[in-house]
Amino acid sequence: MTPTQPGAAAAPRETPRVTRLRVIPIAGRDGMLLNLSGAHAPFFTRNLVILTDSDGRTGVGEVPGG
Template sequence: MKVIPVAGHDSMLLNIGGAHNARFTRNIVVLTDNAGHTGVGEAPGGEVIYQTLLAAIPQVVGVRSPDSIAWCSRCTKAIRRRISTPSAKGRGPSN
């Protein structure tokens, strides 16, 4: 699992979280399984979310590939327990 913070130029955008300036940040997550299959995902940017994604790596790397929805549910619950205390901004762990 790799977490790659990225930033770029954008025009002013109004969305549910308010308006952002002419730059954006995102965290790209790249997962590769033992069979060589690779998936890419995206999460909002910022240091807190970046650190939260890094903290989730031990919950993901080395775990058997999902056999079922139950496995996905257990993995998600384990990650939520680990990061259950939100920061003052409402995102990520408080530490």
């Protein structure tokens, strides 16, 4: 960061915008574990989310479901 002079207005900065969104569904084998509701399915599902912004930065996230 560079110091600014007292009273000088800060230069306006443009907020980065999401320019690309990619969702990759994933499923894989999982053990049939027992819980109070019975056994869950023998597979798991996830969604991988890849975002790219207008500054070229990329972020990756993962959420359950599919």
